[in-house]
Amino acid sequence: MKRISSAAVAVLLGAHQVFAGPVAAGPLALRQSGTFVPKPGYFPEKGDDTIAGGIFCISLSDLATYLQRTGNNPGATGSESPKGAGAVTSGSGPYPAAMVSDSSLPNHTIYAPKSPPANITLPFISWGNGGCAPSSSSYRNMLTEIASYGYVIAADGPATGSGSGQTKVQDQRDSLDWAMKGGASKYGNINLENITTAGHSCGGLEAMSTAYHDTRVKRIMMFDIAIFQDDRRYLLQEIKVPVAWFVGGPKDMGYPNAEKDYALLNAGLPAYKASLDTGHGGTYGATNGGKFGKAAVAYLQWQYRNDAKSKAVLLDPASQGSLVSDHWNVTYKNWT
Numbered sequence: 001m002k003r004i005s006s007a008a009v010a011v012l013l014g015a016h017q018v019f020a021g022p023v024a025a026g027p028l029a030l031r032q033s034g035t036f037v038p039k040p041g042y043f044p045e046k047g048d049d050t051i052a053g054g055i056f057c058i059s060l061s062d063l064a065t066y067l068q069r070t071g072n073n074p075g076a077t078g079s080e081s082p083k084g085a086g087a088v089t090s091g092s093g094p095y096p097a098a099m100v101s102d103s104s105l106p107n108h109t110i111y112a113p114k115s116p117p118a119n120i121t122l123p124f125i126s127w128g129n130g131g132c133a134p135s136s137s138s139y140r141n142m143l144t145e146i147a148s149y150g151y152v153i154a155a156d157g158p159a160t161g162s163g164s165g166q167t168k169v170q171d172q173r174d175s176l177d178w179a180m181k182g183g184a185s186k187y188g189n190i191n192l193e194n195i196t197t198a199g200h201s202c203g204g205l206e207a208m209s210t211a212y213h214d215t216r217v218k219r220i221m222m223f224d225i226a227i228f229q230d231d232r233r234y235l236l237q238e239i240k241v242p243v244a245w246f247v248g249g250p251k252d253m254g255y256p257n258a259e260k261d262y263a264l265l266n267a268g269l270p271a272y273k274a275s276l277d278t279g280h281g282g283t284y285g286a287t288n289g290g291k292f293g294k295a296a297v298a299y300l301q302w303q304y305r306n307d308a309k310s311k312a313v314l315l316d317p318a319s320q321g322s323l324v325s326d327h328w329n330v331t332y333k334n335w336t
């Protein structure tokens with residue numbers, strides 16, 4: 001049996017400072033028992049659980065066991081992994097964007113166009129971080145890139161200062177509630193019918209748990225992650241909106257699980273799955289979020305703005321700048 005070092009688990013957790021102590025003490029010291037017990041046919045009212053990330057997630061102790069069993073190394077990189085840290089920009093889109101703190105949502109970080117665009121409505125995204133860490137700093141480049149195309153994102157965790165612990169479903173729900181009450185309206189004309197939950201790793205599972213039984217959420221985007229435990233995949237029956245997975249190839253622990261979840265979604269539900277050889281870490285820190293940033297923008301522009309060019313980038317390998325030409329493996333179903 002291959003042992004996974006606590007350093008590897010720290011990488012998975014986004015190497016956020018807050019985890020340095022507990023991880024050094026060994027993953028088993030982190031045992032958290034969730035209260036949700038999966039049972040086919042049992043669908044709790046809400047996606048919350050006592051463990052970070054909610055009912056679709058895994059506790060840190062169970063994750064350590066999972067990694068030991070599969071031999072997966074969350075720190076492994078691939079041929080498409082960024083070679084170094086990217087530059088912080090205002091994004092490549094038409095609405096230069098920035099990361100800001102907002103006193104009306106102090107435990108989160110906002111990514112939005114610097115000037116409210118006057119000629120478009122802005123879809124809203126609630127974002128969860130790897131490790132369900134209360135800091136989105138590792139995703140700043142990608143989230144700024146998305147915002148620069150006319151999106152407002154509330155990410156878990158404050159922009160400054162060190163949050164502690166792990167985030168829960170309620171953190172992403174707080175973002176949705178804030179937007180629904182008009183909290184984001186200072187950033188532009190928010191389209192409250194165009195709401196996405198999304199996240200990386202633990203934050204992606206948190207996004208799915210947040211979307212569960214919440215009809216405000218119209219799309220779910222999963223980055224380098226899918227359900228770990230076979231015994232809770234039946235919960236996918238309650239997912240009623242299209243899901244997109246962007247994963248990091250066979251070295252990514254999200255890869256085999258995304259294959260399973262993609263196949264198990266309710267019949268007829270549109271789904272998209274793309275895989276790039278990056279391992280679990282994606283390209284979030286590259287300038288403008290690299291190829292993951294480009295893919296995320298294209299997906300959102302297709303879904304919310306009916307942008308034909310973006311749709312072609314995702315679905316047509318022969319189109320200019322297609323994800324296939326960027327070396328993604330692409331699978332999709334049920335789109336018209």
Ligand SMILES: *[C@@H]1O[C@H](CO)[C@@H](O)[C@H](O)[C@H]1NC(C)=O
Nearest residue numbers: 093094095117118119120150
């Ligand atoms: C909105 O205005 C900006 C310039 O402020 C422009 O770049 C963008 O193309 C316009 N968008 C639409 C959809 O007309």
Ligand SMILES: *[C@@H]1O[C@H](CO)[C@@H](O)[C@H](O)[C@H]1NC(C)=O
Nearest residue numbers: 107134164165166167168171
């Ligand atoms: C901020 O979020 C973290 C993570 O969920 C939580 O532990 C903490 O209590 C929150 N702080 C405030 C002031 O709400």
Ligand SMILES: *[C@@H]1O[C@H](CO)[C@@H](O)[C@H](O)[C@H]1NC(C)=O
Nearest residue numbers: 191193194195218219303304
């Ligand atoms: C976006 O909002 C419009 C209403 O402004 C709605 O008609 C459309 O279905 C929404 N798109 C998605 C993908 O939910």
Ligand SMILES: *[C@@H]1O[C@H](CO)[C@@H](O)[C@H](O)[C@H]1NC(C)=O
Nearest residue numbers: 248249250275276277278329
């Ligand atoms: C793409 O698909 C090929 C053929 O199945 C596979 O060998 C390769 O590992 C995949 N690459 C990624 C990044 O998923």
